[in-house]
Amino acid sequence: MRVLIVDDDNLAQELLANFLRAQGHQPFIAGDGQAALAILDREAISVIISDWEMPGMDGLELCRRIRAGAVDRYVFTILLTARDSAADLLAGMSAGADEFLTKPFKPEELRVRLAVAERVTSLETRDLTIFALAKLAESRDPETGAHLERVRAYCRLLALNMAKQPKHAATVTPEFARLMYITSPLHDIGKVGIPDFVLLKPGRLDDREFAIMKTHAALGARTLDAALSQYPKVKFLQMARDIAATHHERWDGQGYPNRLRSTEIPLAGRIMAAADVYDALRSRRVYKGPSTHLAARSIIVEASGRHFDPDVIEAFLACEPEIMATADRLDEEPAEGRGSAAA
Numbered sequence: 001m002r003v004l005i006v007d008d009d010n011l012a013q014e015l016l017a018n019f020l021r022a023q024g025h026q027p028f029i030a031g032d033g034q035a036a037l038a039i040l041d042r043e044a045i046s047v048i049i050s051d052w053e054m055p056g057m058d059g060l061e062l063c064r065r066i067r068a069g070a071v072d073r074y075v076f077t078i079l080l081t082a083r084d085s086a087a088d089l090l091a092g093m094s095a096g097a098d099e100f101l102t103k104p105f106k107p108e109e110l111r112v113r114l115a116v117a118e119r120v121t122s123l124e125t126r127d128l129t130i131f132a133l134a135k136l137a138e139s140r141d142p143e144t145g146a147h148l149e150r151v152r153a154y155c156r157l158l159a160l161n162m163a164k165q166p167k168h169a170a171t172v173t174p175e176f177a178r179l180m181y182i183t184s185p186l187h188d189i190g191k192v193g194i195p196d197f198v199l200l201k202p203g204r205l206d207d208r209e210f211a212i213m214k215t216h217a218a219l220g221a222r223t224l225d226a227a228l229s230q231y232p233k234v235k236f237l238q239m240a241r242d243i244a245a246t247h248h249e250r251w252d253g254q255g256y257p258n259r260l261r262s263t264e265i266p267l268a269g270r271i272m273a274a275a276d277v278y279d280a281l282r283s284r285r286v287y288k289g290p291s292t293h294l295a296a297r298s299i300i301v302e303a304s305g306r307h308f309d310p311d312v313i314e315a316f317l318a319c320e321p322e323i324m325a326t327a328d329r330l331d332e333e334p335a336e337g338r339g340s341a342a343a
Contacts, residue, residue, distance in 0.1 A: 001114070003027050032058075037057075060097075069178070075121075076099075134148055149330050154274075157326065158312060162315045168267070187247045187276065190215070193219040194216050195212065246266055248273070255273075281300075282331075
């Protein structure tokens with residue numbers, strides 16, 4: 001596993017790193033919580049072993065930041081501390097720590113903790129499987145490019161910013177945002193059931209073809225409902241089903257397949273709708289060129305209260321710089337074909 005050691009003590013760093021290498025793990029080192037977040041942003045770290053007390057951002061605050069959504073995946077967190085009171089353990093668990101180790105660490109205890117971490121982080125395989133299934137469905141459509149990568153990043157950004165709105169704070173938890181990131185790539189899973197003469201048509205669809213294309217939302221919902229019938233309490237399946245079924249519904253009730261309106265549409269579907277349309281506007285198709293960010297933004301904002309939930313658009317505007325940065329980072333369009341953001 002890739003394990004991040006977070007400690008301001010050079011000797012502690014060296015002891016832990018040597019132990020981890022001897023166990024076959026790959027250690028990374030950070031001197032404080034802020035440096036740790038920077039490493040987490042660029043490296044696929046599975047486990048953190050962090051000292052509790054450090055200058056700057058300590059281990060407790062690092063746990064809070066990770067669980068609040070600073071990282072787009074689950075990272076198993078072990079706090080290394082001399083504290084052992086019930087109040088301290090409660091504070092650590094409340095911040096999101098998975099395990100505690102007393103300093104100085106005992107090798108056998110750490111070995112056991114790492115074995116637990118390996119079992120827990122293996123759940124990431126589920127997330128990779130979900131994404132692989134979504135990519136398989138997407139592979140039938142040659143125009144989508146990095147669409148799945150972009151929309152899941154947009155969905156996570158929108159959810160994290162909706163969590164800052166008082167009316168949604170209780171619903172849009174860090175876990176909700178994480179599930180949006182995991183399950184949003186399944187939004188078009190129903191397209192596996194759309195015939196090639198419609199899905200692969202090199203141009204705009206006529207009315208009959210578009211009617212066939214619109215059935216993909218219901219097809220996707222039925223596919224995921226079949227899984228839910230076997231595992232009805234699995235949250236990621238519930239959210240995936242809601243997204244597949246409702247990402248083409250509209251706030252004003254003029255969408256499909258069920259003409260749901262307003263809050264009849266599950267929140268995950270409302271978030272997905274904005275992310276999907278924004279990405280479609282920014283992408284090249286055989287019948288249109290890619291829009292600039294400002295052009296897409298104008299369409300999205302103008303449709304607030306008609307196509308889109310106004311609260312989702314408020315979140316979109318709140319994280320607009322991050323949306324733009326994500327679009328640029330994952331853009332497959334050459335710069336000369338894309339046009340400037342100010343165009």
